[in-house]
Amino acid sequence: DAGITQSPRHKVTETGTPVTLRCHQTENHRYMYWYRQDPGHGLRLIHYSYGVKDTDKGEVSDGYSVSRSKTEDFLLTLESATSSQTSVYFCAISSTLGQGAIVQETQYFGPGTRLLVL
Amino acid sequence: RKEVEQDPGPFNVPEGATVAFNCTYSNSASQSFFWYRQDCRKEPKLLMSVYSSGNEDGRFTAQLNRASQYISLLIRDSKLSDSATYLCVVNRRERAGGSYIPTFGRGTSLIVHP
Numbered sequence: 001d002a003g004i005t006q007s008p009r010h011k012v013t014e015t016g017t018p019v020t021l022r023c024h025q026t027e028n029h030r031y032m033y034w035y036r037q038d039p040g041h042g043l044r045l046i047h048y049s050y051g052v053k054d055t056d057k058g059e060v061s062d063g064y065s066v067s068r069s070k071t072e073d074f075l076l077t078l079e080s081a082t083s084s085q086t087s088v089y090f091c092a093i094s095s096t097l098g099q100g101a102i103v104q105e106t107q108y109f110g111p112g113t114r115l116l117v118l
Numbered sequence: 119r120k121e122v123e124q125d126p127g128p129f130n131v132p133e134g135a136t137v138a139f140n141c142t143y144s145n146s147a148s149q150s151f152f153w154y155r156q157d158c159r160k161e162p163k164l165l166m167s168v169y170s171s172g173n174e175d176g177r178f179t180a181q182l183n184r185a186s187q188y189i190s191l192l193i194r195d196s197k198l199s200d201s202a203t204y205l206c207v208v209n210r211r212e213r214a215g216g217s218y219i220p221t222f223g224r225g226t227s228l229i230v231h232p
Contacts, residue, residue: 031217042224043162043205050217058219090161094218104150105209105218109161 003027004110006091012116019078021113023091025071031094032074033058033107034066036087043090049074081117089113121145122208124223131230135196139226141206142188150218151182153191154205156225162205165191196230203227 003026013019023032033048035058045058047066055066063085067075078085091110124141131137143151151168166173168180168189179192189208193200206223 033220035222040224043222045219045221048217048219056217104152104167106150106152106164106167107207107220108164112161 004091004093004108006089006110006113008113009111010114012118013081014118015082016080019081019115019117021076021089021091021115023074023076023110025074025093027093027095028071029093029095030071031105032068033092033094034064034074034076035090035092036060036085037090037112038087046076046089081115083117085115086117087115089115120224121221122206122223124206124226126224126226128227128229131196131228133196133198133230133232135230136192136194137196137228138193139191139204139206139228140188141190141223141226143206143208143221144187145208145210145221146187148187148208148210150209151189152207152209153178153180153189154207154222156203156205158202162222165204193228196228198230198232201228201230 005024007022034046035043037043044060046064049055049068065077090112092107094105122143153165154162155165156162168182170182172181177194181190203225205225207220209218209220
């Protein structure tokens with residue numbers, strides 16, 4: 001358990017409304033990520049953060065913005081939701097795995113948010 | 119060509135069978151490799167890392183072939199509880215000292231039946 005929570009867990013909204021999803025972590029991880037997962041596409045990176053106020057775009061960033069004002073919180077905003085943004089959204093943190101000569105960074109995921117845009 | 123490719127399956131096998139999944143990646147600068155497991159309507163969870171020397175965790179064996187740019191996962195003595203989707207993940211650094219950027223395969227579905 002990497003101490004990651006997401007809120008809300010489920011949301012139904014209408015096209016054109018703003019939506020903000022929150023990811024909260026309790027273990028002071030530097031790197032945080034937002035993904036969406038859709039049938040036939042798998043997990044796709046939306047945005048990621050490498051520190052407070054440091055963010056960068058991923059593969060599918062159009063229509064999304066993010067903010068990270070505190071280490072523990074990473075917010076994903078859909079400024080004007082569209083039906084194509086109906087998806088399951090996962091937040092993740094990056095943590096090191098292993099020791100000695102073999103140390104790798106890997107990701108641990110939150111439970112996900114199911115978003116339906118009507 | 120997608121950066122990380124997997125056969126979506128489903129692989130439908132009886133309990134006790136041995137099953138193998140492969141995953142190919144296109145970016146030779148990829149640096150670390152993993153298998154994740156995802157149950158229906160749940161988040162992906164790390165199953166195991168993949169090393170060139172191969173690594174084993176109980177019934178699971180993972181192998182990396184850098185020359186051919188593929189990774190594999192072997193499951194021996196399949197259990198009903200192994201039914202899930204298995205995701206191949208390839209990491210690379212965007213820049214020196216920067217964050218690892220993972221790319222996920224679309225997953226391979228495994229169904230183990232009695």
